[in-house]
Amino acid sequence: MATAPNATTPADWTWNPRALLRRYASGDEIAHLITLICAGSILLLTAMLVYQLWIHSLESRQKFGWSFFFTSVWDPVFSHFGALTFIYGTLLTSALALLLAVPLGVGAAIYLAELAPRRLSDSLTFVSDMLAAVPSVIYGLLGMFLLVPIMRTTIQPWLKASLGFLPLFQGPMFGTGFLTAGIVLAVMIVPYILSVSREVLLAVPRDLREAALGLGATRWEMTWRVVLPAARVGIFGSVFLALARALGETMAVTMVIGNNPKISASLFSSGYSIAAVLANEFSEATGNLYLSALIELGLVLFLVTFVLNGFARLLIVVTTARGTTTGHA
Amino acid sequence: MNAKLIWRKSLNVFMLSLTGLCALLTVSALFVVLGFLIYHGGKDLSWNFFTRLPVPVGETGGGMANAMLGSLKLVFLAALFGVPIGVLGGVYLAEFGGNTVPFLIRYTADLLNGAPSIVIGIFAYTVVVIRFHFSTLAGGFALGVMVIPTVMRNTESFLRDVPRSLREGSFALGANRWKMVATVVVPAARQGILTGVLLALARVAGETAPLLFTAFGNAFWSPGWSQPTAALPLVIYTYALGPYEEWHELAWAGGLVLLAMVLLTNIVVRGFLSRGAQVERS
Numbered sequence: 001m002a003t004a005p006n007a008t009t010p011a012d013w014t015w016n017p018r019a020l021l022r023r024y025a026s027g028d029e030i031a032h033l034i035t036l037i038c039a040g041s042i043l044l045l046t047a048m049l050v051y052q053l054w055i056h057s058l059e060s061r062q063k064f065g066w067s068f069f070f071t072s073v074w075d076p077v078f079s080h081f082g083a084l085t086f087i088y089g090t091l092l093t094s095a096l097a098l099l100l101a102v103p104l105g106v107g108a109a110i111y112l113a114e115l116a117p118r119r120l121s122d123s124l125t126f127v128s129d130m131l132a133a134v135p136s137v138i139y140g141l142l143g144m145f146l147l148v149p150i151m152r153t154t155i156q157p158w159l160k161a162s163l164g165f166l167p168l169f170q171g172p173m174f175g176t177g178f179l180t181a182g183i184v185l186a187v188m189i190v191p192y193i194l195s196v197s198r199e200v201l202l203a204v205p206r207d208l209r210e211a212a213l214g215l216g217a218t219r220w221e222m223t224w225r226v227v228l229p230a231a232r233v234g235i236f237g238s239v240f241l242a243l244a245r246a247l248g249e250t251m252a253v254t255m256v257i258g259n260n261p262k263i264s265a266s267l268f269s270s271g272y273s274i275a276a277v278l279a280n281e282f283s284e285a286t287g288n289l290y291l292s293a294l295i296e297l298g299l300v301l302f303l304v305t306f307v308l309n310g311f312a313r314l315l316i317v318v319t320t321a322r323g324t325t326t327g328h329a
Numbered sequence: 330m331n332a333k334l335i336w337r338k339s340l341n342v343f344m345l346s347l348t349g350l351c352a353l354l355t356v357s358a359l360f361v362v363l364g365f366l367i368y369h370g371g372k373d374l375s376w377n378f379f380t381r382l383p384v385p386v387g388e389t390g391g392g393m394a395n396a397m398l399g400s401l402k403l404v405f406l407a408a409l410f411g412v413p414i415g416v417l418g419g420v421y422l423a424e425f426g427g428n429t430v431p432f433l434i435r436y437t438a439d440l441l442n443g444a445p446s447i448v449i450g451i452f453a454y455t456v457v458v459i460r461f462h463f464s465t466l467a468g469g470f471a472l473g474v475m476v477i478p479t480v481m482r483n484t485e486s487f488l489r490d491v492p493r494s495l496r497e498g499s500f501a502l503g504a505n506r507w508k509m510v511a512t513v514v515v516p517a518a519r520q521g522i523l524t525g526v527l528l529a530l531a532r533v534a535g536e537t538a539p540l541l542f543t544a545f546g547n548a549f550w551s552p553g554w555s556q557p558t559a560a561l562p563l564v565i566y567t568y569a570l571g572p573y574e575e576w577h578e579l580a581w582a583g584g585l586v587l588l589a590m591v592l593l594t595n596i597v598v599r600g601f602l603s604r605g606a607q608v609e610r611s
Contacts, residue, residue, distance in 0.1 A: 027505070028507050031506070035417045035425055036421050036425065038414045038417035039422055039431070039434050041414055041418065042438045042478060042481065043433065048452075052452055052455040056455050105355070107348045107350075107351030112352060115345060128355060128359075129599070130359055131362075133531065134362060134588060134592075135534075135536065135587060136538075137566050137584070139362075140569065141569050141581070142366075145569075146365055190355050191355070218337055219345060245443070248446070249445070250445065250446065250538040251566060275538070282451070282454070282541065298448050302448040305443060309439065309444075313436065313440070
């Protein structure tokens with residue numbers, strides 16, 4: 001859009017009192033104020049959210065300080081709380097999810113943006129959007145009753161047999177655990193990577209492609225050497241966006257990670273994540289210190305995703321008109 | 330052809346088919362999800378399921394009527410709280426804002442949109458539950474907070490799609506700004522705004538995490554608005570984790586109903602209501 005649609009008419013900016021009075025009488029200023037209050041409520045809500053979590057985690061912050069993040073003891077009986085195991089679980093499952101989802105999502109986005117005819121591309125994107133709309137408890141349900149048995153009987157024994165010399169693939173196989181949670185998360189975040197990456201790829205100018213093809217590149221060389229580098233920043237943005245989703249994802253992870261606070265190098269081992277411990281223990285927390293430790297976990301989760309999302313949006317804004325910009329491309 | 334060219338051409342074919350495979354894998358996930366839910370959940374759907382309360386383990390014929398009503402009440406509250414604020418806020422961003430303030434609001438809305446839903450649950454807990462107790466109201470508040478940023482951004486983007494000529498025509502006829510917005514721009518973007526609202530509501534209808542310690546769950550009917558209530562996603566979660574086979578079957582059936590509701594809303598809304606309009610996906 002060339003000009004902002006909200007460009008004011010010249011008469012709005014004459015500062016003589018009668019014009020001002022007329023504007024109040026006409027209701028423009030009142031409408032402006034009401035809508036401003038509604039829009040501003042977003043800022044208010046966010047500030048309130050941070051403030052509430054901050055003051056309600058006061059007790060835990062005072063008692064444990066920074067050591068909260070470096071101790072792995074989580075003992076409600078003796079009121080000693082450290083977040084390390086949960087942070088480890090959250091980071092490990094999200095990293096696994098990215099490892100699986102990024103090649104899949106970006107690969108699919110390349111197909112949809114570069115190869116598929118427009119109609120096919122649009123309908124496949126529609127299907128991917130539907131995947132993004134599936135509630136997370138449903139992914140959890142499928143994870144528990146479909147993926148966990150398959151992991152236990154097939155995938156984990158197979159990994160152990162072929163790659164068992166690595167510490168990653170050792171230990172007892174229950175079906176639940178880090179790896180299973182990572183796979184479920186991967187399925188959940190692929191649609192986000194796919195839809196944003198596709199749009200970023202489509203925004204790469206046609207001239208670049210034609211120049212590459214004109215120089216004798218094959219289609220793949222054009223994609224790999226020209227289009228992907230041009231879209232790199234936006235794709236990173238989509239990955240960070242997906243990472244923020246993965247870090248905060250609660251239900252599906254809670255249902256398959258095993259809910260066992262321990263740090264283990266084995267991906268088969270059951271573990272725990274920040275969101276999962278919140279889901280399981282929050283409503284049963286007895287004592288203020290316990291509750292405030294949980295709220296501190298929530299605060300950490302919020303701040304991390306907030307920063308990641310902020311960063312991702314900036315990256316996407318740079319390459320397309322998506323993200324936080326005002327208009328359409 | 331020399332060897333290098335053959336290598337390049339085969340790499341080309343190989344990698345491009347790999348991307349096709351990626352797309353196929355991704356898309357097939359939806360059909361796996363749908364297929365399994367229909368396979369496992371379909372056989373347990375009955376009239377009882379929609380009309381009766383849960384029964385104790387061992388008895389047959391229990392349903393999830395209270396959870397469905399609970400979900401409906403929660404979404405209604407979320408709409409009541411979130412939609413007016415979201416739509417009016419969107420009007421501000423598209424019609425009244427300048428440059429700096431709207432950018433800040435837009436950015437914050439996007440960030441709030443990406444915040445983990447369980448954190449929104451904690452927020453609602455500290456604001457509502459600590460002062461009162463677990464209730465439908467608290468759950469509705471949590472979902473409402475999640476509705477606001479989505480509706481706001483969607484409304485804004487649809488309002489911006491309204492052609493400039495309509496606005497100018499309205500100004501030319503002597504309307505002032507709010508009259509132009511209220512009688513020309515908003516009606517022109519009506520379908521889009523409705524689309525954004527329905528998609529946001531469909532999304533929160535499937536949310537479990539923010540309800541865990543706000544709506545809390547209830548095995549019985551929840552009269553009024555100030556008592557703990559069951560909700561469909563909550564019941565699915567509880568039943569899936571339970572040790573009984575009957576519960577698992579009910580969880581599948583509940584999952585099927587929830588998924589059908591969410592997907593049908595999405596398909597109908599995206600396919601018919603917003604014909605041609607671009608829906609914000611994020």
